[in-house]
Amino acid sequence: MSDLDESVAQVLGTFRGFDDVRAVVPLVARRATLDLGDLGPAEQARLVAARVSAADPSEDALAQRLAAGRTLTVKFVVEPFATTFHLGNLVPLLVLNRLSRMGHRIVFVVGDLSAAFGDPSGSVPLSATPSAAELERNISAYREHTARFLTGTPTEFVRNSDWLSRATLPELMALAAHVPAAMVPGLGDGTLSRALYPVTKAMDAVHTRADIEVGGVYQAGNLAVCRRIMAGEGLDPVIALTTPLIPGVDGAPVMSATRGNEVSLLATPAAAFDRLAAVPADLAEVYLRALTEWQDPEIDRARAVLTPGELVLLTATAVTATLHGHESALRALDSRSPRPRTGAAQ
Template sequence: MSSGFPPIDEQMEVLLRGAVDVVEEDALRQRLAQSRAEGRPLLIKTGFDPTAPDLHLGHAVLLRKMGHFQQLGHRVVFLVGDFTAMIGDPTGKKATRPQLKREQVLANAETYQEQAWKVLDRELTEIQHNSEWLGALGAEGLVRLAGSYTLARMMEREDFRDRFEKHEPISIHELLYPLTQGYDSVVMEADVELGGHDQLLNLLVGRDLMRARGMEPQIALTVPLLVGTDGTQKMSKSLGNAIAFEDSPREMFGRTMSIPDDLMWDWRLLLTDMDETEIERQKADAERGRASPRDLKADLAHDLVRRFHGPAAADEARTEFDRMFRSGGVPDEIETRVVPSGQPLFTLIADTGLTASRAEARRLIQQGAVSLDGEKIGDPYFTLPDGVNVLLKVGKRRFLQVVAPAANAAD
């Protein structure tokens, strides 16, 4: 009964594309072989804590890997961490995260799922909520779960260790997060758990808990943390370097065009289906001057908009970008600057060095020489709202990609 699944080597090639950690690769190959021989799909678990209402391209990397398993015929579970979200994942955090109310978590979860269907096949995706079993644990069950792991092992985590050494607070409930996530795997009997690279230690706790109960430990497979539009830090709404699934086609296209040229190859690998050989060929052509990085980046932007908004919207966004920006002589590389929202435009222009003085900035605005994403702004006191990412043009040759982060945004 192996005809329902592709050959093992073919599956491994698809699943290892863009992967960072596979614990353990040989075990994954063996599990795939057993699945193929028995005609039984593997159970793939991926947890999402809905701490914010919107998904961005960083989430798409993980969703795409889930999609790879779906395409190969495996059983993919989108696990809504409605219980764990109320704890708050401490991974990489320098301080205790605020606890969310259940109503807020459930509202976020609804929008998460609707946006996820832009990447996943709705008909092939199972939705589960970990509150179903974690909520039923009760005090006794939670104490027993806590007793199955040592504090010494938990303190091996870099984030906890750093905070402890700096005498910064670590709440007891934070120590429970990896345990509850691991317990999800026990209950679900997961074959594979997917997560971002920063989640590896949490995924390994799941392996430990399964092994302690005499179960075959899950395979842990992680994907990279997508670098944001600034080209340096991981994509995060709180850093103002994210592109959301719900951004308009025009915004998505323009923000993709703002990324550094050398970042587009990772985005190609992680966010599109382009063959890796073709990616390397395009990269070599760009480095040797045989292809325009700007044109290749526009192709990437078009592909992303098509994925999230459809081909017609992608064509329109590209046409609009060409009309509005290329005719205006926008340079290939544009600096990105994060600025506070609520600042008057004339002070922002002067403070970022686009003019020599605030008086000059005010004069240029009043003369119609200042635009945001191609739209002229005539009010010197115009302020940027929270969460915008726009191209600021001053005069004919001064450009700046301006980001005003969303207030209280989560990753």
């Protein structure tokens, strides 16, 4: 039995109701640093695929890549358009952390050149693209705010200007020739330069020798183009893992600082807990899956033994534990819902 399986069994053997929350939250929170190398490739693929929107081409292909018997390179493009970050930015980091704890190499590609094409999510207009100085400030803030969520193998940061600035027109034309215009996302309503963005993703993948790429679900079309170009160049296309956008705390479809429905990564434990404790009950499972190490059988147990209000409090505690550790999260819970600490893990 793997260490993860043992941990899940311990939680399921303990968790019978809300009074057990203080005992099980630390057990789950400690998984953020759990070595996942003792899982087989199929189990690793299931663990990753359970927390992404899609694995392209398939979960089986991901398992085959993980079974390669070598350290894989996992690529993630960072193009920060702000200096503040929230729980939505955390979703792909937790997927990256799982792959890191499986022993794989995580490479953050800083899009200091590709950011000029604009925000791929479409939430920032092209006219608001940051200057070089602003981008440097944003990147520094991103690294500072997110480093604590990557607990496995050391991560690397590289800049795609190192290779994209040297790209020649014949090279771009040769790569673009692999892609029919109908595949290019946003070609009909974007700029012509925007059509080159997925080509830069393929160039990033080639230069980093990526085996897997993680990106937001809004990157699905760009990643499909990237895979097409890599195949056309005779390379093994990356396995593309797209992560979901999470709803805001007000129930709106997307969490966004501009909408004011976010939870900042820098929120204090009390502030984060209070924001999360007020979310609609139907968001509890969504947040548990996307933002914690709770596994599906444990979430099913929580849904079965807790009232909707208790499930929200559990979610607030578990997500606060992701941000600040279980001790701070339990203190925040005690301030809101004081109960006997019978069986609580310290």
